[in-house]
Amino acid sequence: MHIFVKNITSTLLDFIFPPQCFLCKRSGSVICMTCLAALQPLSIPRCQHCHTILTTKGTCRQCWEHPLRLSGLRTFSAYRGPLRTCIHALKYEGRKQLAEPLGCLLAEAYTSYNLRTDIVLPVPLHTTRLQERGYNQSALLAAVCARQLGIVYRDDLIIRQRPTRPQVGLSLQERSRNVTGAFQSTCIFTTGAFAKRRILIIDDVCTTGSTIEACANALFAAGAHSIWGLVLARPDTG
Ligand SMILES: [Zn+2]
Ligand SMILES: [Zn+2]
Structure with a gap:
């Protein structure tokens, strides 16, 4: 239409x-x-690099020992209460219309964190999962966020080349192993004018950042300049 x-x-x-x-x-x-x-969100101290919740300002132990390659990861709020209810409904109950207000919250967070990027892209779903669900909730969120910010939105720069187990319930090492090599940049990225650009990867929820980091690794390998991650929610412990 x-x-x-x-x-x-x-x-x-x-x-x-x-x-x-x-x-x-x-x-x-x-x-x-x-x-x-x-x-x-309430104003609580978070790691300045990966945004995990801390008791005081600074950098978390994980980032001291094994820092992410991402320039940084930012989260709108904690994964609980009504926000968790909304994300669950968007992801599993077909409530696609929730992507509009939730995507606007992401755009607000982007502005409040003073992020500066040129291209917005979602964490891709594997085609099998995409066919089951009918849509990628992160793509809906990223498209709204990009539109609000007036930034280029692309969902064709990386693909999930193999299906992965859900990250829930896995240890940090297992999560990392689960998604390592799961993503690949497409030829559009490698041959297009995207290689030297600043990229923002959007997902609905993240715990350790392993999934966004795996996406970033695929893009870094293809020549991306800098990559930030932005998610709606992150569990309190992670
Ligand atoms: Zn950290
Ligand atoms: Zn209401």
Whole structure:
């Protein structure tokens, strides 16, 4: 459908059937202003490199011993409460419309952390998983975030060349092993004008950063200049 017709149709549909807030069920928007405000993170100390939660300001032990190759990893908030409910619904219950407000939160986080990048891309799903789910939740989030920020969005620069086990429940070493070599840059990246650019990789949730790091390694191998990671949520312990 033409984008203009599509926009008119969705505006009309919103008028006839106004969306309900996913969290409090009040009618008006996908997530209402009150619930959005409640999603805002508390100011807590985080590792300046990987953003894991710390008790004081500074760098976590993991980053001292085995720093990520990423320029840095940033997270919007902790993976719990209503934010966790929203991410779960976006990922597993087909609530794709949640990508809009959640992607805007990512864009706000990007601005508040003063990130400077040229291209936004999502952590890709393997084609088998993409066919099962029908969409990549990280791609939906990244597209909204890029649009809000006015940055180029690409979802064709890296591929997940083999399926991986879910990272949940794996140790740090197992997580790293699980995703090592799972991603590869595409010929579009290696032959395009992307090689010297600053890249932002977006995912919904991360625990240790191994998945984003594995994506980054594929892009570094192909000549990327610098790579940041940005996620919506990170578990309190990780
Ligand atoms: Zn609400
Ligand atoms: Zn760290």
